Amino acid sequence: MKTFTFAAISSALAASVAASPSVAKRAIAPVTVKGNAFFAGDQRFYVRGVDYQPGGEADAKDPIADAANCKRDLEKFKDLGVNTIRVYTVDNTANHDECMNALADAGIYLALDVNTPKYSINRLEPEISYNKVYLQSLFATIDAFAKYDNTLLFFSGNEVINDDATTSCAPFVKATTRDMKSYINARNYRKIPVGYSAADVDSNRIEMADYMNCGPDAIRSDFFAFNDYSWCSPSSFKTSGWDKKVETFKDYSLPLFLSEFGCIKNPRDFGEIEALYGDDMTAVYSGGLVYEYSVEKEPKYGLVTIDGDSRTETEDFQLLKAAFAKSKAPTGDAGYKTNGQASNCPDKSTNWNVTIAADQLPALPPGTDEYFKNGAGTGPGLQGSGSQTAGSKTTNLSSAADGAVTSGAGTGAKPEGTKGAAASVHAPEFSLTPVVCGLVVLVSTLFGASLI
Numbered sequence: 001m002k003t004f005t006f007a008a009i010s011s012a013l014a015a016s017v018a019a020s021p022s023v024a025k026r027a028i029a030p031v032t033v034k035g036n037a038f039f040a041g042d043q044r045f046y047v048r049g050v051d052y053q054p055g056g057e058a059d060a061k062d063p064i065a066d067a068a069n070c071k072r073d074l075e076k077f078k079d080l081g082v083n084t085i086r087v088y089t090v091d092n093t094a095n096h097d098e099c100m101n102a103l104a105d106a107g108i109y110l111a112l113d114v115n116t117p118k119y120s121i122n123r124l125e126p127e128i129s130y131n132k133v134y135l136q137s138l139f140a141t142i143d144a145f146a147k148y149d150n151t152l153l154f155f156s157g158n159e160v161i162n163d164d165a166t167t168s169c170a171p172f173v174k175a176t177t178r179d180m181k182s183y184i185n186a187r188n189y190r191k192i193p194v195g196y197s198a199a200d201v202d203s204n205r206i207e208m209a210d211y212m213n214c215g216p217d218a219i220r221s222d223f224f225a226f227n228d229y230s231w232c233s234p235s236s237f238k239t240s241g242w243d244k245k246v247e248t249f250k251d252y253s254l255p256l257f258l259s260e261f262g263c264i265k266n267p268r269d270f271g272e273i274e275a276l277y278g279d280d281m282t283a284v285y286s287g288g289l290v291y292e293y294s295v296e297k298e299p300k301y302g303l304v305t306i307d308g309d310s311r312t313e314t315e316d317f318q319l320l321k322a323a324f325a326k327s328k329a330p331t332g333d334a335g336y337k338t339n340g341q342a343s344n345c346p347d348k349s350t351n352w353n354v355t356i357a358a359d360q361l362p363a364l365p366p367g368t369d370e371y372f373k374n375g376a377g378t379g380p381g382l383q384g385s386g387s388q389t390a391g392s393k394t395t396n397l398s399s400a401a402d403g404a405v406t407s408g409a410g411t412g413a414k415p416e417g418t419k420g421a422a423a424s425v426h427a428p429e430f431s432l433t434p435v436v437c438g439l440v441v442l443v444s445t446l447f448g449a450s451l452i
């Protein structure tokens with residue numbers, strides 16, 4: 001019976017790509033942002049999840065297009081007690097209805113990376129890789145997931161900046177974030193939060209967070225996430241230095257969470273879970289995602305070993321399950337802030353090499369506004385020829401919010417024309433500037449680090 005329903009849904013969607021109301025409504029509340037917190041209905045929402053990408057980096061497959069495998073893993077997600085999975089790569093031509101609906105039925109949300117190995121910002125050549133072909137793929141992914149109430153958020157980039165030299169890529173990540181927010185508004189989708197997932201780099205973490213949260217609303221992120229592997233047992237809130245991070249971010253005005261965590265030196269005992277969901281942190285943090293669900297060739301920090309249809313739990317599985325069970329989310333709103341201010345853009349320094357003025361960004365690539373008006377059309381999937389060389393070495397800069405679409409129903413209603421898009425696109429003043437990104441690339445050992 002389900003199969004039949006899903007087939008009907010997908011043909012209805014094919015007929016009207018943006019017609020979200022035709023998707024069967026699951027009883028899961030879409031998550032919204034208020035102040036520095038997430039909310040599901042009137043309850044604060046804490047990300048309590050795992051990073052999920054079986055096959056890892058070497059074999060970037062879409063894990064939620066395969067409904068049978070998704071449902072096998074879903075049993076483990078339920079047993080662990082998670083409410084969110086993060087997926088790093090999806091095929092924007094695949095149908096995800098069956099997996100997404102099964103997840104929704106289990107109360108589980110999706111935090112989704114919209115970049116793929118071939119369609120992503122190349123930190124060595126951000127100016128060439130930020131282009132119309134790239135954005136079309138991202139927008140097609142938004143089209144594919146905006147219809148699900150359990151799409152929690154979109155990551156506009158993952159670890160593009162992984163040291164101080166590559167901080168010069170930050171404007172391209174911010175421009176991408178602006179463009180995704182514009183697309184969501186222009187297509188009248190629900191206001192699905194968009195933000196960046198930063199690598200575990202101490203030297204520019206705060207600069208990156210501030211940069212993504214400075215300037216007009218049209219270019220600011222809706223949340224900020226970073227990876228943090230610093231808590232290794234035996235440890236504590238103080239020993240780990242997490243107390244200092246809470247202090248650092250106490251006035252940050254956006255929801256903040258860990259997009260990857262879990263010590264990368266065995267043994268792990270997940271002692272940090274108690275802190276993360278406890279009174280010391282929840283006014284400032286909204287939970288996090290454990291790296292990672294499956295044991296891969298490299299690195300081997302999985303909770304289950306996958307072999308065909310079988311799922312074998314590692315020791316970590318029971319430890320994590322017990323840690324989650326012991327640390328429920330706090331009741332009430334945990335003192336979240338409603339009155340936070342946008343951050344100040346960081347000054348250029350030895351750790352922060354952004355030479356583009358704070359009130360400018362790479363301009364929306366020529367022709368991209370067509371997608372705001374007409375939709376992105378069919379995405380390239382994972383087999384397309386890629387976007388990383390589709391642009392130009394010179395980047396046009398514009399006033400940061402030029403061309404951004406800031407109004408949209410935000411209700412998930414069917415789009416009526418493109419009023420928002422047309423109204424707010426005004427002729428930007430370009431300056432031609434060659435922008436060079438850092439040339440030093442440290443290959444991260446963690447999945448999804450480069451996507452190049």
Ligand SMILES: *[C@@H]1O[C@H](CO)[C@@H](O)[C@H](O)[C@H]1NC(C)=O
Nearest residue numbers: 165168353355435436437438
């Ligand atoms: C900073 O970036 C500029 C170009 O954006 C580049 O020419 C310069 O070498 C970079 N400096 C460092 C220290 O990486």
Ligand SMILES: *[C@@H]1O[C@H](CO)[C@@H](O)[C@H](O)[C@H]1NC(C)=O
Nearest residue numbers: 365366391392394395396430
């Ligand atoms: C830069 O702007 C000029 C003038 O509008 C345009 O012809 C050119 O295609 C733009 N280049 C890029 C890379 O956006």
